[in-house]
Amino acid sequence: MKKIVLTGLMTTLLLADFTMTYEMDSGLDGKLYEVIEYKDANHVKLSFYKKEDQNSTNAEGQYLIDGRHYTVLKENGQLTYMDMDKIDGATSKLEDELNVSREQNAPEEKPFFTILNRGAPQVVSGIRGEVWEVESEEDGRRYKEEIVVTNNRDVVDAMKISFDILKQFGEGPYGMEIDHDMESMMLVTDGYALLLAEGIRFVKLSSEELPDNLFVLPKDAVDGMKNLPEIDEAQKDAGKRILKSMLE
Numbered sequence: 277m278k279k280i281v282l283t284g285l286m287t288t289l290l291l292a293d294f295t296m297t298y299e300m301d302s303g304l305d306g307k308l309y310e311v312i313e314y315k316d317a318n319h320v321k322l323s324f325y326k327k328e329d330q331n332s333t334n335a336e337g338q339y340l341i342d343g344r345h346y347t348v349l350k351e352n353g354q355l356t357y358m359d360m361d362k363i364d365g366a367t368s369k370l371e372d373e374l375n376v377s378r379e380q381n382a383p384e385e386k387p388f389f390t391i392l393n394r395g396a397p398q399v400v401s402g403i404r405g406e407v408w409e410v411e412s413e414e415d416g417r418r419y420k421e422e423i424v425v426t427n428n429r430d431v432v433d434a435m436k437i438s439f440d441i442l443k444q445f446g447e448g449p450y451g452m453e454i455d456h457d458m459e460s461m462m463l464v465t466d467g468y469a470l471l472l473a474e475g476i477r478f479v480k481l482s483s484e485e486l487p488d489n490l491f492v493l494p495k496d497a498v499d500g501m502k503n504l505p506e507i508d509e510a511q512k513d514a515g516k517r518i519l520k521s522m523l524e
Contacts, residue, residue, distance in 0.1 A: 292316065295482045296434045301475035309479070312438045318343040319491040320441045335494045338445045345445065348497055356500035357493050360445075363501075388412055388460035389423070398424050400471040401478050403431060408464070424472035425464050431481055435462055435469040 293315050300308045306326050311334060313321040323337035335355060339346040345360040389410035397406050405426035412419050426432070439462070442454045462470050471478040 293483060293486045294430075294434050294437075295480075295484070295486070296431075296438060297479040297481075299477045299479050312434075312441070313486055313490060314434075314437060314441065315486045315488075315491060317441075319488075321491060322442070322445060335497075339491065339493065340441065340444070341491050341493070346493060348494060349500070351500070355494050355497040357497045358500045385456045386460075387464075388457050389464055391464075392420070395422075398472075400424050400426075401480055403428050403471060403478060403481075405471045410464075412461075421474060423464075423470060425468040426471050426478075427467050428469075430483070431471075431478070432463070432467060432469045434481055439463065 295314075296312045298310045300310060309325055309327065311321075311323045311325075313323075318340060319342070320340040321337060322339075323334040325334045325336070336348050336350055339348060339357075346357050347360055348355060348357045350356070389408075389412050391408055391410055393409040395407040395409065397404060399405065403426050405424040405428075407422055407424055409420065409422055412421075439454070439459050443459075446454065461473075464470055470476070
């Protein structure tokens with residue numbers, strides 16, 4: 277019993293601070309790097325950048341600072357931030373005013389991959405994995421491919437924690453929707469996480485302590501909500517009608 281408790285404690289301590297990086301194919305314009313830096317449940321940074329793009333910076337992304345959610349973007353060369361909790365609060369208030377709800381029937385959830393065969397071992401970025409032949413379905417078509425997955429406890433635990441955070445953010449890099457399919461693709465089963473597939477590759481997992489000043493808004497970022505143009509009541513009413521028709 278003591279051994280089990282100690283093992284669980286060691287895992288918790290290891291993942292108290294972690295940085296996990298994946299490389300993704302962003303199409304013709306190069307590789308996109310997604311970096312999740314996790315200190316605790318209230319201090320997380322999700323950044324995404326392109327090494328080939330000199331204007332791309334890992335200051336852009338999603339931040340959880342003292343439990344509050346912010347988005348940082350670069351617009352016309354200037355970093356701007358938005359308080360997403362404030363926006364969500366205003367949206368909820370507006371939905372109450374319009375007497376509408378975003379609740380929808382939950383779609384049937386099923387694994388992204390169907391596992392056909394489990395094959396030979398393969399190491400990706402220093403992490404031992406194994407090759408699986410899998411089948412997936414997209415737009416009504418079925419695809420077979422080989423992927424590499426790992427049951428490395430640290431990688432799997434870091435992935436689970438990351439998805440808990442990503443679901444709070446509601447999106448990943450460049451507005452990528454964080455839904456069940458995305459989670460099922462990265463967490464292939466309860467005990468395995470994805471290391472390598474077409475267009476995505478695990479880069480590293482580090483357990484080095486993260487400094488507190490990482491989880492602050494960039495000092496040169498300006499409030500993106502501060503200088504929004506004023507709208508009159510007629511424009512507000514027109515906007516409410518459009519929003520209501522979209523949500524119903």
